[in-house]
Amino acid sequence: MLTSTVCAAVSAAGLGIAALTAYRKRFLAATRIAAYSLIPIGLVMTGVIDWVTNVVFKPTVWAGFGLLALSVVLFMITRGVERRRGLGGRKERKAAAAAGPDAVAPAASVPSLGAGRGVERSAAAGKARQGKESAPKDDFSDIEAILKKHGI
Incomplete structure (x- = not known):
């Protein structure tokens, strides 16, 4: 009720200035001033002001926003834990990092694997390929x- 009175006074003052x-x-x-001054009374008549005051001044609404925020935080925590468990423990992560990225094509040549990565693997794969792929090579x-x- 008080908000309706305040909005009506603001609209009346705005129309006076206009x-x-x-x-x-x-x-x-x-x-332009008249258009702006009619907005508060229009919001009161449509019921928007009552809705806004009910949202702002009710503690249960703020508690609901707090619970929603807590829910988002819990989802983020569980997602972070799942990502950490994806590679396993610390030793497995270090081993995976030391091994380096796998080649897109396992039979790729050494330059395509990058500098210093996969030289041993490509040499072993090349020796294994020589015996198996003699016919397709021709x-x-x-x-x-x-x-x-x-x-x-």
């Missing part, structure tokens, strides 16, 4: 020749 501005022959500014000899001709 009337004074119109008296000074500044009609565009007077119209099939691609013409492609290799074309690539060498173009400098690739």
Whole structure:
């Protein structure tokens, strides 16, 4: 009830200022001031002001916001714990970091793996491939020749 009275007084004062501005022959500014001054009384008539005051001045509403915030914090904590458990313990994380990233293509050449990474793996894979892939190597000899001709 008090908020409705305050909003009505603000609107009346705004309309008074708009009337004074119109008296000074500044009609565009007077119209704009009148539009702004009608907003508070319009909000009272639609019930928005009562809704806002019920939200702001009720302790149960603030307790609800507090519970929602607590819920978000708990979700974030559980997500962080799940991420830490994803790689296991500290020793497993160190071992995974020392091993480095795996190659996209396991049979890739050494330069594609990056500097100093995977040299031992690619050498072992190359030795294993030589015995198994002797027949397909002959099939691609013409492609290799074309690539060498173009400098690739």
